[in-house]
Amino acid sequence: DAKTTQPNSMESNEEEPVHLPCNHSTISGTDYIHWYRQLPSQGPEYVIHGLTSNVNNRMASLAIAEDRKSSTLILHRATLRDAAVYYCILRDRGGGADGLTFGKGTHLIIQP
Amino acid sequence: EAGVTQFPSHSVIEKGQTVTLRCDPISGHDNLYWYRRVMGKEIKFLLHFVKESKQDESGMPNNRFLAERTGGTYSTLKVQPAELEDSGVYFCASSHARRSSYNSPLHFGNGTRLTVT
Numbered sequence: 472d473a474k475t476t477q478p479n480s481m482e483s484n485e486e487e488p489v490h491l492p493c494n495h496s497t498i499s500g501t502d503y504i505h506w507y508r509q510l511p512s513q514g515p516e517y518v519i520h521g522l523t524s525n526v527n528n529r530m531a532s533l534a535i536a537e538d539r540k541s542s543t544l545i546l547h548r549a550t551l552r553d554a555a556v557y558y559c560i561l562r563d564r565g566g567g568a569d570g571l572t573f574g575k576g577t578h579l580i581i582q583p
Numbered sequence: 584e585a586g587v588t589q590f591p592s593h594s595v596i597e598k599g600q601t602v603t604l605r606c607d608p609i610s611g612h613d614n615l616y617w618y619r620r621v622m623g624k625e626i627k628f629l630l631h632f633v634k635e636s637k638q639d640e641s642g643m644p645n646n647r648f649l650a651e652r653t654g655g656t657y658s659t660l661k662v663q664p665a666e667l668e669d670s671g672v673y674f675c676a677s678s679h680a681r682r683s684s685y686n687s688p689l690h691f692g693n694g695t696r697l698t699v700t
Contacts, residue, residue: 503686512693514691515626515674517688520686520688570628570631573618
């Protein structure tokens, strides 16, 4: 899987939007961009994924740059429950190993 | 639907002993994965089952680890004999697609915390 780069940590206030960046300059044309998060003492949890177009679901939005070399996970209104480590992961639809490759992720801190 | 369940949630054993971790995937999920996070490190892939067959076991650290999924339902991960460096959190995940794809999210359990003393 291609490598992604994320900030180690970010801090935001409750009820404000949060923009979590991810760089993936070596992304291939067959890579999907997936986001997972891990809350304290829990397993990772799927958040959202996309290929080229921006995506929205009940949890978040995913904005993908036109050249696909970067993306941003958007939490529209952060709550304390959103405090977690967020992982940006590339997943190849072209075959190969199917396991997710987790990096260090971004530790999101939410201030009340 | 019930999520992925793992048992036990915690296990403390002595070096040289054997431990068996169990994972019950979401019903109907053909794909089952094992991951682990050792202290201070990133979450690492161990192996992937499609039903009862091992699709990819490239992440298994050594032959002290044995994973099985008889009947294609629940899976076990046995560590024998356990070493100190095996301590960490072992996660299981499952996904729905008959043939796992880029588009099928993984559902993770809450993990088993293994401590080897």
